[in-house]
Amino acid sequence: xxxxxxxxxxxxxxxxxxxxxxxxxxxxxxxxxxxxxxxxxxxxxxxxxxxxxxxxxxxxxxxxxxxxxxxxxxxxxxxxxxxxxxxxxxxxxxxxxxxxxxxxxxxxxxxxxxxxxxxxxxxxxxxxxxxxxxxxxxx
Amino acid sequence: xxxxxxxxxxxxxxxxxxxxxxxxxxxxxxxxxxxxxxxxxxxxxxxxxxxxxxxxxxxxxxx
Numbered sequence: 103x104x105x106x107x108x109x110x111x112x113x114x115x116x117x118x119x120x121x122x123x124x125x126x127x128x129x130x131x132x133x134x135x136x137x138x139x140x141x142x143x144x145x146x147x148x149x150x151x152x153x154x155x156x157x158x159x160x161x162x163x164x165x166x167x168x169x170x171x172x173x174x175x176x177x178x179x180x181x182x183x184x185x186x187x188x189x190x191x192x193x194x195x196x197x198x199x200x201x202x203x204x205x206x207x208x209x210x211x212x213x214x215x216x217x218x219x220x221x222x223x224x225x226x227x228x229x230x231x232x233x234x235x236x237x238x239x240x241x
Numbered sequence: 242x243x244x245x246x247x248x249x250x251x252x253x254x255x256x257x258x259x260x261x262x263x264x265x266x267x268x269x270x271x272x273x274x275x276x277x278x279x280x281x282x283x284x285x286x287x288x289x290x291x292x293x294x295x296x297x298x299x300x301x302x303x304x
Contacts, residue, residue, distance in 0.1 A: 148268050155264040162257060165247035210248045217258065224265040231269040241272055 128236040132229030134190040136160075139232025152228045159221035160189055163202075168214020170202025182215070188222025252292075259288030 132139025137153030140146075164170075170193070171183040186193055196202055202218065234240040249257065267281025 151264055152268055155261040159258075159261040162247060165245055166249070166254075167246055208246060208248060210254065213249075213254045220258070220262065224262060227269050228265060 125236060126233065128232035129229050132232040133188070133225065136189065136192070136225050136228065139229050140235070143232060143235050145232075145235065156189070156221050156225045156228065157192075159217050159224065160192055163214040163217030163221060164196070166214025166217065167204050167208050167211040168202060168216070168218045169204075169211070170196055170218060172197065172203070182219055185219035185222045188224075188226045189218075190225065193222070255292045256289060259285050259292075263288065 128139035128142050130139075131142050135141075135153075136156035137149035137151075140149030140152060171179055171186045174180045174183055231240065263281045263285035266284045267277045267279075271277045271280045
């Protein structure tokens with residue numbers, strides 16, 4: 103009798119279970135919308151928690167009068183801009199609405215700026231996690 | 242954000258930061274729900290404890 107690997111958690115079967123289609127879609131969706139990649143993969147609970155954490159951090163950063171990087175003057179500004187771009191469409195909407203562009207200086211404004219940057223970095227981690235789920239590298 | 246300005250204390254800011262970051266770390270770095278929760282709590286405690294330890298270290302250095 104021939105040995106069959108059907109139904110076993112082999113690498114081949116994992117990839118089959120991950121589905122077909124554009125493999126980078128969860129990655130892109132997760133970057134554009136916090137938690138979007140997980141929602142696309144029907145990981146509702148994980149997606150909701152990720153979205154709540156990233157959105158919460160971003161909104162609190164703005165509420166603390168944090169700055170959203172719009173132009174680059176030095177290497178630190180560039181790193182901040184890259185971090186801000188990590189939140190995807192939120193960055194675009196915030197710029198369109200003129201958020202994060204305040205001149206008011208309060209003591210917590212610097213924390214707010216860091217909150218916004220870290221929200222972007224966390225969103226990139228979440229998007230990569232969605233990609234790993236899609237490829238079957240993670241269950 | 243309108244006129245609403247959120248001005249937490251330093252410690253409250255650390256706790257909020259730790260809460261959000263730990264949630265994302267827990268979900269993304271582990272595979273099972275149980276290990277996610279455990280790792281999330283571990284990260285949160287580490288964030289807050291290291292902030293408190295460093296704060297006391299700076300307090301004594303400044304004296």
